[in-house]
Amino acid sequence: MPQPVLELFPTSLRLVLERMPPVAKDNLEEIRIRENRPLEIGYGSRYSFLREDGSLTEQFREAYVPTKEHCRALLERITNHSIYAMEEELRRGYVTVSGGHRIGLVGRAVLDRGAVSHLRDIAGFNVRIARERPGFGAQVLPGLLDYQARTLRHTLVVSAPQQGKTTLIRDLARCISTGQWHHSAARGWGSRKVGIIDERSEIAACQNGVPSFDLGPRCDVLDACPKAEGMMMMLRSMSPEVLVVDEIGRPEDAEAIREAIHAGVRVLATAHASDLADVLARPVLARLAAEGVFSAYVFLSKREERVEHRIVSGKEAGQALSPYAARAFGALPRDAPGEEASLTGASVRPDACEPARSKSRPMPVIRSPNGACGEGGGGG
Structure with a gap:
């Protein structure tokens, strides 16, 4: 368990965590602290509660119970004893600490004109442990290469939460930045300039603007910046x-990605979904698939401590699109009678698809590198 994370906890909690058995400590993924409820950890795709002596148990009644004082002390350490200075982080519901470790927060939401202003009465924490896995990218990168252009294909990495998306794109960025393509046909290609938009400060784990993780010699990071504007x-x-961005899904993200590829830049992105069907059921991702934006999709899944990957071509994703098109693009409501069956079975041209009618936050003005300006959210 990383020492900087351990030092965030009050003494009594830290002692419990220090006594964990090696099997849990070495594979630790999450620490969940809930006020007046059992202390829980996640490790190697498993979970357990912790007794006061650090031993593992599946019986929650045997577990150590953090108190209100523990939670208050933890919050003060996370926010450096200045909750008001972390107001934006509290509004988003998480704080990223040194080392790229993200701490999710729950409590009472305070609203301002119908939008979340910040959180108060914080009584729950999810400490997610960030880890480097050098060599992870070497297993995947050879299947993502564009041999004609001598670079990376436009790639979307997909998985459910905690399956290794961020860890993978971090290592892929390092490989590309150092010119380690891990394929004999790519010898002599050289490295590429990589730009990372690290909205949640997890990919690079910057401290005062300097990455904590090894991202190679030709990597630039824009830290804590909204994805669309940052791109x-x-x-x-x-x-x-090559542009690297984590967890896309909003219309403005898609518009920024279109601008990037039209400027000749390769895109490496991630998204939350379990499989290709889930990707195509999300309106923004389905539209990008219909347009053929990504030529490779990487699907991750975890078995015990091992992460497995599967690569699907953009052509295959496009061929699978039609059963989801009507729902994804808002052509008909999901429960519409009659015509829906025929429409969902029909092929769909990207230029014939209407954008989804789902709500989104206001779109930023996006200016392309050639100086042209337009509102985000239109077709690419």
Whole structure:
């Protein structure tokens, strides 16, 4: 367990965590602290409760119970004793600490004009442990190469939470930045300039703007910046050859990705979904698939401590699109009678699809590198 994370906890909690058996400590993924409820950990795709002596149990009544004082002390350490200075983080529901470890927060939401202003009465924490896995990218990268262009294909990495998406794209960014393509046909390609938009400060784990993780010699990071705006800033200022971005899914993210690929930049992104069907059932991702934006999809799944991957071509994703098109693009409500069956079975041209009618936050003005300007959210 990383020492900087351990030092965040009050003494009594830290002692319990220090006594964990090696099998849990070495594979620790999550620590869940809930006020007046059992202390829980996640490790190697399993979970257990912790007794006061650090031993593992599946019986929650035997577990150590953090108190209100523990939670208050933990919050003060996470926020450096200044909750008001972390107001934006509290509004988003998480704080990223040194080392790229993200701490989710739950409590009472305070609303301002119908939107969440911040959290108060925080009584639950989920400490997610960030880890480097050098060599993870070497297993995947050879299947993502564009041999004609001598670079990476436009790639979307997909999985459910905690399956290794962020860990994978971090290592892929390092490989590309150092020119380690891990394929004999790619010898002599050289490295590429990589730009990372790290909205949640998890990919690079920057401290005062400097990455904590090894991302290679030709990598630039825009830390704690919204994805869509950050991609445009990176294109204008740093001329990347590969853009890396985590957890896309909003219309403005898709528009920024279109701008990037039209500027000749390769895109490596992640998204939450369990499989291809889930990807195509999400309106924004389905539209990108219909347009053929991504030429490779990487699906991750975890078995015990091992992460497995499967690569699907963009062509295969496009062929699978039609059963989901009507629902994904808002052509008909899911319970519409009659015509839905025939429409969902028909092929769909990208230029014939209407954008989804789902609500989204206001779109930023996006300016392309050539100076043209337009509102986000339109077709690419």
